[in-house]
Amino acid sequence: MASPLTALGVDAPILAAPMAGGPTTPALVTAAARANGLGFLAGGYRTADALAEQIARVRSDGVSFGVNLFAPNPLPVDPEAFRRYAHAIAPEAQTHDVDVQAAGIVEDDDHWSEKIDLLLSDPVPVVSFTFAVPDAAVIASLRAAGTLVVQTVTSPEEARLAAEAGADVLAVQASAAGGHSGTLTPQRIPAAIPLPDLLAQVRQEVSLPLVAAGGLATPADVAGALRAGATAVMVGTVLLRADEAGTSLPYTAALADPARHRTVVTRAFTGRPARALANDFTDQYTDLAPTGYPALHHLTSPMRRAAAAAGDPERINLWAGTGHRHATAEPAARILRRLASRL
Template sequence: MSRLLSPLGLSLPILAAPMAGGPSTPALVIAAARAGGLGFLGGGYKTPQALAEQIEAVRAEGVPFGVNLFAPNPVPVSAEDYRDYVRAIRSEAARYGLPLPDGDPVEDDDHWTDKIDLLVANPVPVVSFTFGLPDRSVVAKLRKAGSTVVQTVTSADEARLAAEAGVDAVAVQASAAGGHSGTFTPAQLPPPTPLPELVAQVCSAVTLPVIAAGGIAQSGDVADALRAGAEAAAVGTALLRTDESGASAPHKAALADPAFDTTVITRAFTGRPARALRNYFIDHYDDIAPAGYPALHHLTSPLRKAAAAAGDTRLIHLWAGTGHRHARTEPATRTFARLAADL
């Protein structure tokens, strides 16, 4: 019996990983539950009101689900480095008539306190965190409210810290994952350890239930993760092209475009390391992009949105894991069925 899945009533050890910024729609979360698994709403970048509305939309369907938040772990950037980067990318913004800010970097905590208050007052089945480790008191409040608390980790050391904070489970994210790395130390990325090996390391370090994530795109990947000791596997990129995904049309198309054949880790878009399809923006700006989150995210966000609306894949953050070629245009339930084929 799974310590993690059984209490939630799940019949399939496959989860839809949270993908902030649009892909993780209520429809995708509901589809994951209908398939027997669990889906997560990506709470990052949303206002508390927008998150509350999505929670209620999923809750109305009577299915288990989770909410993921970005735990504050700021990466400060100097005003000088920030302004140098503004000047560097100004010509790209000018293509869309976008003025870039001349002031200081925008640093915020993504409405952290208000979102925690929302989840304590209106508990959801599962709450997960990434980027940083919340205070033990926050974990305790959520657990007292009835939520299972999951922490994203990228190493055995981070898993030990999560266990000390009192979480119920850890999501072990390998470097093959698409989008942002959940590492606690974004200036020093963890080594590219294969997911099964990383899962085994974490299972040896802590007694908590483990969710495996990062590069899972085929049924064999799921089976390998479970054999290594995980109780469930989380998939993200494999769901980006599904009917229920909220990823932009150019992002979905790029995942299958032979012109985009390489993924790289970059901080050019947000100032925090994330894996994406290599494109023009990465080639031209990754080497000069300073570390600085969330300042660079706020700086480039209007440009990325304008490019997405125009179908300009040169300037979009095309988040993708190493298994992106296995993402298909199909209902999410079919993707879940394919991933479960070897179980």
């Protein structure tokens, strides 16, 4: 694989996507590296200190790895829309003794500056960004520290912005991906463009190495993405049931439930477009949810934590891509090697 990743010892062109909120663990990142790929710690929703602890754990295993951050791209919520939504979902939250109507609006930047300071003072091999393209000065500083910079994009226009800002590699994310879309314009739901077509569109715009992401869950999917021009692929949903993943029990059970066959793109949990397995909450509140990230994320977080602890899959975000039926309960290395079996 002729790409900047090769210098990091990445022999298998299959990367483990960062999955914030629990599924990505240091053990999963290490397993990806030991399968000759690369894993990314999920820096989203963590403090700089908590992220530093996870970095130290992976470093102690002596493997290459990446860190993903949510770059600030605030989508302020309308206060009245926020109050209406809090009132609408109050009965769901009350099921788990959570009072969302008393919640205030929280608009934060996910400890952005502290985490950038961490990664500049104690550089890691790779840093990836999603939600926004950081200032060119931030990217330049990371590159000067010896860090490879990967930027998530969802369109040719975003790819051009990322290239102009100095990114080394682009992670091209199709709408089939599970979890949050990396779109720079979360007011709009990204178009459902097949991944090979999106890769071709991006390739016409930029010459940077491309990592394909979104709906890749079988050896044929992986081989097809590489034939379509990707240097490597990034997989997430297919690893959610891996032995090393930190996915909650009700989330894991939902992924294995044959009755759950439908995914939806919803703002119901966070105010930002994300693909999830459909459940009662998405069915009832997707059409009611206003845009507003991170305000809606903070509003629903206590309910989701309580529901997960109670084993309730109907009030948690079951992030999943269109290939979720292929998620299996086995070691991550076995999953990744199987995905590479047709290469």
